[in-house]
Amino acid sequence: MSTSSPGVAVVVGGASGIGLASARRLRASGFDLVIADINDEAAGTVAAELDGRAIHLDVTDEGSVTTGFAGIEDLRAVVNCAGLSIPGAITELELAGWQTTVDICLTGSFLVLKHAGRHIADGGSITMIASLNGRQPGTGMAAYCAAKAGVLMLVEVAALELAERGVRVNAVSPGLVQTPLTEPLSFIPGLTEEYLENTPLGRVGQPDDVAATVAFLASADAGWMTGAAIDLNGGAHLQRYPDILGKVRALAQP
Ligand code: NAI
Secondary structure, eight states: OOOOOOOOEEEEETTSHHHHHHHHHHTTTTTTEEEEEEEEHHHHHHHTTTEEEEEEOOOOOOHHHHHHHHHHHEEEEEEEEEOOOOOOOOOOOOHHHHHHHIIIIIIIIHHHHHHHHSSSOOOOEEEEEEGGGGGGOOOBBBBHHHHHHHHHHHHHHHHHGGGGGGEEEEEEESSSOTTTTGGGGGGGTTHHHHHHTTTTTSBOHHHHHHHHHHHHSSGGGGTOOOOHHHHHHHGGGGGOOOOOHHHHHHHHHH
C-alpha cells in the first residue's frame, strides 16, 4: 500500500460499468483499491489495472460479505454498485424474479452497510448506488423500483446510526447510464428516444458521470454530507420515465 494513500476503498460490483469507472476515479484520488465482485475474472483484470486487489464477494451471501470486509484494514471508503433488474409486469412477474432483484439490490445493500459499517474507520464514507427508479416509477420495473426505493430509506437510517462515528452514508441515484446492464434496453425501439424526450439535458449518462460524484462523496470535500440522495440524470427526475412495458408489448404484436 502506498504511504500517501487516503486509505483503502472497496468497490463492490467494481468489475464493470459504474463500479469500474468509480474504481478508476477513486484510484486517481489516491485510494488503495479492493475490487469486490462475483465476477472474479473481470475483477482481477480491473484490480491489475489499478494496482489493487480483487476479492470474491457476493452481496446476497452474508458469509461472503462478512469475510470480504473482515480482511480489510484502513478501510476509509466503500461504494456498493452491485445491482440488476429482473423486469416484468406485477401481474406476470415470477416470485423468483422479484426475490432475485430484491436480494441483490436491497438485501445486498443492507449486508454491505452492515459489514462495511462495522469495519470502516471513523470518519469514513459509504456510498450506495440507488437509482432514478427509487423515486420515479417505471412500468415493468416493480421489483427494481421497490428495491431501490428501499435503498434510499436504508441509506437515511444508516446515516443516522453511523453518524456517531463520523461515518457518512449517501446515495447516488443515476438515470439511464450506458453500461453492460442497460445494453439490452438499447434494442427496444423508441425507448432511448422517449427517455431523452424526458431528460432536460438531452443525453444519457456515461459511467464516469456517476464516478465523479462517487469520488466527491468519498472525499473530504463532502465532509458535511450524509443521508443525501444525489439525483444524477440530466434532469430526468423532473419529468417521467419511459413506458418500457408498453414498448415491449408492442414488439410482441404481430
Ligand atoms: P453492471 O452490470 O455494468 O455492473 C454491475 C457489477 O455488479 C458487475 O461487475 C457484476 O458482476 C456485479 N454484481 C452483480 N451481482 C453481484 C453480487 N451478487 N455480488 C457482487 N457483485 C455483483 O451494472 P451498472 O450499470 O454499472 O450498475 C451498477 C449499479 O448502478 C447497480 O446497482 C444498478 O442498479 C445501478 N444503476 C444503474 C443504472 C444504469 O443505467 N446503468 C441506472 C441507475 C442505477
